Amino acid sequence: MNTATPEQIAEWKKQHVNVYALKSIEAQKICYLRKPTRQELSYASTAGAKDPLKFNExxxxxxxxxxxxxxxxxxxxxxxxxxxxxxICAFEHFELEKL
Structure with missing residues (x-):
């Protein structure tokens, strides 16, 4: 498994705030991802409109x-x-209150 050091994770958190480790115990694999930007989500959504796997890719x-x-x-x-x-694409939740 290709694990990151605690120092590397701390550096990523300083740079990106939200950092995630996704692990497969069965396959002994790990990867580290950051939260996507609005622009990245927009592009992924456009690509995923015709092919849903393109969003994930x-x-x-x-x-x-x-x-x-x-x-x-x-x-x-x-x-x-x-x-x-x-x-990892989830963002803040807001409540709607009718005034």
Missing amino acids: HILKSCWLAGDEEIQTNDSLFLGISAQLDT
Whole structure:
């Protein structure tokens, strides 16, 4: 497993604030991603309109910080991580209050 050092993770957090580690215990693989920007989400959404997997491919590639590169190329690993990508794209929740 290609794990990052605590110092590297701290540096990423200073730079990106939100940093995530996605691990597959079974495959012994790990990758580190940051939260996508609005521009990256917009591009991914446009690409994903015709092919939903393109959304995941773009988010994974653009938010990638480090990890086992095989996650990006092995279909089984890519499809396994795809379900988690929506979670890193989540932003603040607001309540609507009628005044």
